[in-house]
Amino acid sequence: MDKVSIAIDGPAGAGKSTIAKKIAEAKKILYIDTGAMYRAITLKLLNNNVSLKNNEVILETLESTGIEFKEGSIYLDGINVDQEIRRPEINKNVSEVAAIPCVRKVLVNIQRKIAENNSVIMDGRDIGTRVLPFAKYKFFLTASVDERAKRRYIELKKNGYEQSYEEVAEEISKRDKMDTERKLDPLRKAEDAILVDTTGKTIDEVIDTIIEKIDTI
Template sequence: MDYIIAIDGPSGVGKSTIAKKLSKILKINYIDTGAMYRAIAFKLISNNIPLDNHNKIKEILENTDFTYKANCLYMDGVKLGKEIRTDEISKGASLVSSYDYVRNHLVSLQRKIGLEGSCVLDGRDVGTVIFPKADFKFYLTASSKERAKRRFLQSERKKGLNLEQVRESIEKRDFDDMNREASPLKKAKDAIEIDSTDKTLKETILEFLSYIRGESNV
């Protein structure tokens, strides 16, 4: 029997890392919902289209094809990777995701893809908007200090940013995500909250699995 695992949470908390690990362990599909917003932002920026040109954005949405193969996102037949993970694209994604028509279009597509078989999805509104009746709903969190430290050690240090600058950027993204009109970031009432601040990756994954396997025969 197919089932859906929804993982929501703020920026830099490790949602994608956890979701990918769970997908491998449970042998189910993985869908990164945030990557679709990043992909749209990437397409707009690459084509020098202003992020407030709503007519052009609507045109791009209608003429963009998304598919998932082996848990990788393809846009118009091209596999996407690090090019959608830059700070510029992240900021662009945060802006375009605040537009109702963008979210409505991508949510519809994400639901369609998610119903193709058992899967784990991560994002900011998976358990509240995309799949409010998901079989397993989680809200992954960690302090902004811890998230900044992880991101700094992973990549931001190479860009010449200091730890405090990274933390300020994360807290601004949190504020924007939680206060936007379209599908703001929030914990679903029936979601299980997992705080990874003082946990290793392995400990966090085991906590997820204890809930999933403890509540089903997965």
């Protein structure tokens, strides 16, 4: 059977990861959370006190880093980091790390190789425009800043992190600005992507919308 690729892009808090993971389960294909990959690299750089301006050390760190997905979880150098990569300090730094050219080059190559060998659903900021420009199905998920901030605030609180809603909303707005204005592979909707506004919608409603499109295209 031919390999099928589904690209889901959108800003922070739009529901990409949750929705992509459930669609992967429904369609029995591999789910790749590219945002988690950038978060994992961010975690390692911060833990090793690597300056985000030192490209030489960043590249050396990348070359000695292992990232794997197992049963829906991400492993950094063999250790499950599902919870650690959701810490507030990762949220604050991941957009800057994701804008570093050598980081993007290495991770994009990994992501493409995975898609060459598997049917995948992949979510991120530039999947439909850069990573998998020839994906059969492309979607761009969005939601209001208020809605996305509420979702992220609830997620952080659930995981035991104390951060005010106002701080989360400001952080979301800053990430939007960084992601859309960065020079390399900025966040934007692919011309052939289907726009899905998740504001006010439940996860199941969004999933039904996307699966219906996949089954009818």
